[in-house]
Amino acid sequence: MGESKAAVEANEVSRREFLRLAIISSAMLMGTGSMLDGEQLTPHARLRELAPGAVRPEGWLRGMLEKQAAQLGSKLPQISWPFTGAYWAGEEKDESIKPGQSWFPWEQKGYWIDGAMRLAMVLDDEALMEQVWTTIRYTLTHADTDGYLGPQLFKDPTGDDHRWPQAVFFRSLTACAEAPSPMMGETGKGIVDAMRKHYLNDKASYGTPERNITNVESILWCYGRTGDARLLALAENAWQEYMKVAGNKDRGDLSPMHVYADTPINSHGVTYAETMKLPAILYLYTGKEDYLKFSEAAERRIFDHHMLIDGIPSTSEWYSTVTSLDLHETCDIADHTWSWGYQLMATGDSVWADRIERASFNAAPGAIKKDWKALQYMSCPNQFLATLNSDHHPKGRGGFKMAYQPNPGKRIACCGGNVHRIFPNYAIRMWMQAADGGLAAVLYGPSKVKANVGAENELVEIEQTTNYPFEEEIRFTIYARRAVRFPLSLRIPGWCKSPRLTVNGVAAMGEQTTKGFLVLRRTFKPGDVLTLTLPMRxxxxxxxxxxxxxxxxxxxxxxxxxxxxxxxxxxxxxxxxxxxxxxxxxxxxxxxxxxxxxxxxxxxxxxxxxxxxxxxxxxxxxxxxxxxxxxxxxxxxxxxxxxxxxxxxxxxxxxxxxxxxxxxxxxxxxxxxxxxxxxxxxxxxxxxx
Structure with missing residues (x-):
């Protein structure tokens, strides 16, 4: 599709303004960062996400994210195919891709686009934001006449290719739509409208084949911001259609018979992780308990049968046993922790934050070279060597997937892109809004958060000063224009048996919930300091x-x-x-x-x-x-x-x-x-x- 010179110039001005405003840390940053009230977006959530950028990493966490941005986070598109290609920005085909797999490069670059966009937002990194926005802008300005977003190569709803790449890429659009800046209201509305048009006019089935169902995540995000009942119907109908084939191992092994029987999982790890979260998301928007029961039972199978010591299940590529030689794909670190975040929001149970934390502090850095110039496709609790022919998994024995590479997996380059989502998403989800109008500290680490709280929706900033998880003490300093009353929920990890809390040096008692949080309901004054000590054993x-x-x-x-x-x-x-x-x-x-x-x-x-x-x-x-x-x-x-x-x-x-x-x-x-x-x-x- 061509554009006039005037249109190109106008779009360039809009792009520059977007970049300028998207990077500004607004003093009036709204907690939800969205166009509708949080309760309207996900009415049945116990906890709700803040906008990307509401939480700013500090200390060691910021240092690690800055290293990521300086290395592969920004350099991957100059280093390795398919990230060097123009996927999502005009490249329609690649002759090296096998028939029926032409979606691979778009999936893989989509992972990087989403991760890099969120990384830019949490760091206020204007250069990285501009690098990613070029691709997003192209996609938004090259929609088909019926609203279809994405490559024409796999638009045909009856073809072998499917809508999985959109499920990956559209997460970057949702981040853009929620970005905290004065302009994001209009920019966000444009994204929401474009996604709604794409989904409502698309003739593809979202119940089958294979990973089409994962689009339910974005369909429901769109529904929450528009109230368009057709989108909710599309999501629920797709799930019911998917349930007819869910018992097939190639479709996720999510039949109710297997899920409720708590059998070991016979499925591909990423497919299962991306699909099992969908009932939890459906619950967030509908409140139907059957959805939540199903998602919790689906998760239980992981922890009963497949969990490795570093916090991620054995998934190489399929779920497996838990010996010292069982591995997991790096994509599974990004995808399982992302899915557990939805379980956390749906249940309000801190056990899901414990699981995100364990994986993020162990499995994730354990799969990445410490200079952020390389990572593994497959990593393992015991790995005594990592070469281009040392993969010890029986099905890939002698392969290259355990070596540290800037893009491990080569043509199947998912992990090289997906790794960039792990820590930005950790930072974004460190703080959440609680259903009681307060704030919840769900994931710990040095950071600052700005959000609106309490009955009068007043702006507060809380600085979290700590070297956690390398020390036991976490200090929270309250900043506000005046005294503000709101509930503050602090997660007590399941491994901690005797937490201690002080307010301005005086021992304080909070309400301990059955969901693993300590809730302090009080009027907080500017300068108040809370100190939470989590003794480790x-x-x-x-x-x-x-x-x-x-x-x-x-x-x-x-x-x-x-x-x-x-x-x-x-x-x-x-x-x-x-x-x-x-x-x-x-x-x-x-x-x-x-x-x-x-x-x-x-x-x-x-x-x-x-x-x-x-x-x-x-x-x-x-x-x-x-x-x-x-x-x-x-x-x-x-x-x-x-x-x-x-x-x-x-x-x-x-x-x-x-x-x-x-x-x-x-x-x-x-x-x-x-x-x-x-x-x-x-x-x-x-x-x-």
């Missing part, structure tokens, strides 16, 4: 084949293996500055832990570095906390070799101790947070003292 967890793991508070601890890093440049997918990396071990890793059977944590000593409060702290590169443990070397526990190629090595399973050669010499090991490691031992054999 060390715990031992047990795993198949006699394995044991150690954790302290929300963090899992691992033995970091020193690595030899070898760069490899692969044309089209890497550059000299951003190569693929092969990591092989150069320090000993073959240890078993000595634990007291009667008192497992006796002799496990927690330590914290004294310079924790340093503003330059990078906790993932320079871990500030550690566990000191006693261990013995298992001398015949070695890397596995490929029988056909002795130079090809794999991470081995846990050894059979009854036949192993265990050293009689005790050694002290220092374990660090899982997220601070790249090669690591997390699940250890337990040896006798």
């Amino acid at each position: 060390t715990a031992v967890t047990h795993w198949p084949q006699g394995g044991v793991g150690l954790e302290h508070g929300p963090l899992v601890y691992s033995l970091a293996i020193k690595a030899n890093w070898k760069p490899i440049v692969e044309e089209k997918y890497t550059t000299v500055e951003y190569p693929s990396w092969e990591a092989t071990p150069v320090s000993d890793w073959n240890y078993g832990l000595i634990l007291n059977a009667a008192q497992p944590t006796k002799g496990v000593d927690f330590a914290r570095k004294p310079n924790l409060a340093s503003e330059n702290l990078d906790p993932w590169e320079n871990p500030p906390t550690m566990l000191n443990v006693l261990a013995r070397k298992i001398e015949d526990w070695e890397l596995q070799s490929n029988p056909q190629n002795s130079t090809q090595k794999f991470t081995p399973p846990l050894p059979e101790l009854s036949t192993s050669k265990v050293s009689q010499t005790m050694e002290q090991l220092t374990l660090v947070p899982y997220g601070s490691t790249e090669l690591r031992v997390t699940i250890f054999p337990a040896v006798k003292a």
Whole structure:
């Protein structure tokens, strides 16, 4: 579609104004950042999201996000295909894509667009915002005459291609529509109208095939902002249609028979994660309890059968067992934590925030090279090497998906884009509006939030000062023009048994709810300081084949293996500055832990570095906390070799101790947070003292 010169110039002016205003931290930032009151948007929510940008990360969290933005967050479109292509900005086909898979590049770039847009919003990063807005603007200004948004290549509703790429990309549009600036009202309305027209005129089925159903997320978002009952009917009808095929493993293994029987999941991880959240979202808009019961039962299967120690289920690519060698795709970190956020909003239960936190503080940084120049497609609690042929998963054995790469997976480049959603979404959802008109601190970390609270909808700012999860104390400072009465809810993690709260240094009692929150109902004065202390304890967890793991508070601890890093440049997918990396071990890793059977944590000593409060702290590169443990070397526990190629090595399973050669010499090991490691031992054999 062509544009006149005048139209192009007008659009350029609008784009610049959008960028200028979208980056301004408005002093009058509205808590919901949307065009309708929060109760109208999701009338049955216990907790509601704030607008992207309402929460500003500080301290170590901001430092990590800035590193992400400076590296792959902004550089990926200059490094690796398909991010180098013009997908969502005019590229209609690529001859290297197999028939029936032509949606792949749009899905993958859509992930990056959504993550980078949200990253720009939480950081006020104008350059990154402009980079992403170019693509979004193109899509919005090139709608078809019937309103269809997206590539013509897969518009045909009867073709093999489907509407999954729109489900991925449209999340970036919703972020734009909710962005906090004076202009966003009109810009947001334009996005809402464009999405409504797209969905209401589209002839495709949203109940089938495969992931079309995931568009229910955006359809309902649109319904909440327009009140158009046709959109609600479209979403509910699509779900009912999907239920007819949901038992098929290729459709998510979400038949009611399997869900309510709590069977292990026989499905692709991303497909299940993206689909199981939909009933929770339907509940937010309809209040129908059956939807919520279904989503909770679907989630229960994950935690009963598939959860790994780092907070993400074994999904490689399908749900699997929980041994020391089971892996998960990095996409599953982004998609499961995103889905759990909807469960949190629907139920108001802090257990979902606990789960988001555990995955975000362990699995996520554990899959990313600490300089944010590479990541893994597949990562694992035990990974003693990570090369282009060391993937130890049986179905991908010998593959390249465990190496650290700027775009792992190459042609199937989902993780390279999707990784950018994890931490911006963590920041956006740190604070939520409670149904009682107050604010809820649901995810902890250094940050500031601006929102409207109380009966008179007054603006307050709360600064959260902390080095959590590396310390136990979290301080909240209240800023407002005058005293404001509102309820403040503070999450008490499930692992914390004796929280303490003070207000201006005086012990305070709050209302402890059955949902895991401590609620303080009072009139807050400007300058009030609340201090929440969450005492952490060390715990031992047990795993198949006699394995044991150690954790302290929300963090899992691992033995970091020193690595030899070898760069490899692969044309089209890497550059000299951003190569693929092969990591092989150069320090000993073959240890078993000595634990007291009667008192497992006796002799496990927690330590914290004294310079924790340093503003330059990078906790993932320079871990500030550690566990000191006693261990013995298992001398015949070695890397596995490929029988056909002795130079090809794999991470081995846990050894059979009854036949192993265990050293009689005790050694002290220092374990660090899982997220601070790249090669690591997390699940250890337990040896006798």
